[in-house]
Amino acid sequence: MLPASLDEAVTALAASPAAVPVAGGTDLMGAVNAGLLRPMALIGLGRINELRGWQYQDGTAQLGAGLTHARMGRPDFAALMPALAEAARSAGPPQVRNAGTLGGNIVTADPAGDTLPVLAALEATVTLVGPEGGREVPVSHLLTGLDPMRGGELLGYVRVPLLHAPQVFLKATGRTGPSRAVASVALVLDPGRRAVRCAVGAVAPVPLRPLEAEQWVSGCIDWDGDRAIDPAAAAAFGEYVAAACVPEPQPAGLPDSQPDGMEGGPAAAAARLRRTVSVLARRALGRALK
Amino acid sequence: MTLPSSSGDDNNLTAPGPGVRQGDPGSATGAALGGGTATAATTTATTVGGGTLTQPRIPAQVAERGEGADGTEAAEPVGLGTSPIRADALAKAMGTFPYAADLWAEGLLWGAVARSPYAHARILSIDYGPALAIPGVYAVVTAADLRLGPTGQPDGAPSGPIVQDRPVFAADVVRHFGEPVAAVAADHPDTARLAAAAITVAYEPLEPLTDPEAAFTAPPIHPDGNLFRHQPVRFGDPEVVGDVVVEGLYKVGRQDPAPIGAEAGLAVPRPDGGVELHVASTDPHGDRDRAAHCLGLEPDRVRLVVSGVPGATADREDVGFQVALGLLAIRTGHPVKMALTREESFLTHPHRHPALLRYRHHADAEGRLLKVEAQLLLDGGAYAEVSSEALAAAAAMAAGPYVVPHVFVDAWAVRTNNPPAGRMRGEGSLQTCFAYESQLDRLAAALDLDRLEIRRRNAMSTGDLLPTGQAVTCPAPVSELLDALAAEPLPPLPVDQPDDEWLLPGGPGGAGDPAAVRRGIGYAVGMVHILGAEGADEVSTASVRVSGSQASVMCTAVDTGTGFSTLARQIVQDVLGITDVYIAPVDTDQPPAGPSARGRQTWVSGGAVERAALMVRHQLLQPLAMQFGMSPELLTISDGKITSYDGVLGMPVLQALEGKDLWATAQCRPHPTEPLDSETGQGDAFVGLAFCAMRAVVDVDVELGTVRVVELAVAQDVGRALNPEQIEARIEAGATQGLGLALMEDLVSEGGRISNASFTRYRLPTSLDAPAIRVVALLEERDVVAPFGAKAVGAAPATVAPAAVAAAVRAATGRQVNRLPIPAEDVAL
């Protein structure tokens, strides 16, 4: 089925509740090909033009769920939502970015989904459209399962505030080419509220917000001046974020008990992850305040 | 038994796709059946959709020689030492080259395998009733359907290249995660998978043995015990002590060959009760013999036809896959096709041996090596496979390409409940290269010596002894390789470049910060042995035929992507002066050429092709020489013309042939080797050695622990460059594979359960990870005993690259870097 409008799609889904919506198919078809999923029917969302674009709406941007990563990575989009653009540019190889969509990334809700920490930091909301009409849900409620998607609903739009201030997304991976995030950090400045908002991706099932660290660092910034920050404060912010988001490594015996620098084990890996998050958060703050 | 197609006539063959030559693997004739004893062929294998493609067929051979449609010949060099492009390059680039997964036969069924969810468990019962009850399921087979064991009970028909211990289906105990327990044939691939999942197996989980160090004391997990082999090497005086002593413990992870195409194949039953297997085998005769043995058939009733091989770096498939396929075909009387999922592929095919290596190097104050002590432990996984062979290489080459008067090694290969390990470029020698080269870096640091200088001071050369007592008789240009690297300018630092044009570790738009990036330079040199070792009968047979203006080569050396077919063509062009050379497809009706592994085909099969071609040449020239009244040696053939040395007399080849067909068959068998002594490790175990030196330049983000390899510079000992471009391609492939092991590739076993059997989780180097690979020298010092004087080229760069990358990371960070792949926590400061 290839509905041409969101309404048609919702109707089609209501008519065949076992059907599965497919946008770019970059997540879904992998599961189908691996035999993990055998959908009775597919509802292709690719022809729904209203979902493929974005528009302004009183101080916010309303993003169609069908926006591809490639589209979000373009300069016009990046000028307004730089962190989301950076996340989109870093998601997979070009073939995947040409097909994969914002909506698919959210619904898949992979812990390493790159747009998720950005949406969390932006405190974005999503519009879920079902047979009874639409409802607006904070993205964090959707991801944590506090307010999950209901049967027969489609993800229509994502609303993000336009903050007109620096935003950064940084992703640490295990190779130079496109790869899953080991950890990612999204950081946005909200000068209107004199706030720094930050979310850490890939280290937990959902993006984590280090609220105390955000609050603390917001107080360290000279909002009326050049928005500079002392490097020591930026480093402390990194540590603060990491401590909040990555559990303390459990030392497995003495660190020196391994011979010849054969340091290893889960404790070392956890310590490493903490350090990675700390460096990412510090660098993100530094780039935002540059 | 229903036979999908009653006759073997060629009318139901669909034409191959563009770029596929008639007779190539997967082309209609290449995959066509009906050889051997079954003259009435049962069915026809062709490629999917081959006939529906509308583009005109591009004859690869013509396109390759650069002949236009009008037949005008573009001048392309032919023969040895030139670099003609591969005959299959066009088809592969256009996506029309047929691989095993593209095979098709009328009325085929689909196979699927039921696998163990445990790394170690006892099978209490198997109930396949639920699977058989599913509509569309034709057959379920288990160990009970295979040849029975010596006691008359099913034992899963264990087989193996050296030790016969790996069952096709586990009979009583499963010993690794993903081990096959049953297989299903059904009319649809989904049905087959569903049915495989419906087979109910009652298991009693047993404690998995996954730590190779525990294998010595753990209860045996197989009746043969947990030790595959212990190989000591005792060379010199154990009491010697050096002025400087450095020690290290090194660890190498589990690399997967990760072929681009997962295992797939087609089996077709034969009227004589046998079966024809169309699979991407790299050892057709070996696999045929083992498959026949497991099926309880005479080898003559199993015919193996090699289809297009989608990637192999030595071993590719386990024979169990082929046997399961064949058994289902025999059982159902239908052709059966099976294509493994990527996850299954990761679980079943052989991996690189994970290793733990403990070293102590003694040197004098000038940095000359006195003594090397080493303890090497290879994790062979659940079954023997070729672990004892890899172990011999590891033990014998434990000290590296250096002159060391006293060497004491103990090497063990053990059985664990991890997935079986096998051959992968440089098996055994790669692991030790990482360790001994790391040790040399430590020694250089301890003595405050230049890292190239300490290697030069100890470099091996022709005439020196290996720790096995074998004299190195082939060229061993270790110093020359190091000199070539030393003379090579370094890649520029990105100082004058804007930061955003600098490809940082972590990639474009990544988290890399130029302020935290440090550059490091590392060197490594290493060696591999060529051909099978320790008395293996290395032999290959080839036939060459000349008929009209075309020559044909019949040789069952599988071109796994190594370019052997191109080489065979070049050899014949060189010897016979005929440019149009046809390479026949490979099946087991022809004499064996042995496995395409251990860098052997250039030597044995290349040698056999050359000999056969020379015999044909003699047949061609002898009568003419008589006629001209001169010896055949004074005649040359080129451009289809025979000419006397003085250019006075001449005759076209076609005329000299007088309409005759000339045939010759020849074998090539290198000088014999002997096993290593089981107590001293002494013995002339190797046919030849090849050397490679590499310089790695890396950028490291020392805060995040991310690494990008900027450049690999390679100097390699090739004996003679038979096809320089092909060699560079092999070096690029090997070096990139080595880089993958150094930085990211590791198949993770968590209590025996493989947790990253997918390409999202098992990271391979992408084009952004692959650095500039510069071949700075191909040293051509001919090996007089090798055909053409050439050495194998694929394994050496893969062996040395991990050590070179590790050395560069060490230089950039000052950290020890003792583990491969190098974890971020071993890199960051």
Ligand SMILES: Cc1cc2nc3c(=O)[nH]c(=O)nc-3n(C[C@H](O)[C@H](O)[C@H](O)COP(=O)(O)OP(=O)(O)OC[C@H]3O[C@@H](n4cnc5c(N)ncnc54)[C@H](O)[C@@H]3O)c2cc1C
């Ligand atoms: C090689 C590769 C690399 C990748 N790398 C990355 C990466 O680096 N970072 C990253 O974040 N992701 C990555 N991905 C994952 C994937 O590309 C993204 O998650 C992408 O955004 C998914 O979008 P899609 O349109 O393809 O989703 P689909 O596959 O079409 O759908 C995914 C799921 O969402 C549902 N769905 C889609 N749209 C809607 C809608 N409007 N309403 C309701 N349900 C919907 C589908 O039913 C399905 O369950 C990678 C994937 C591949 C194959």
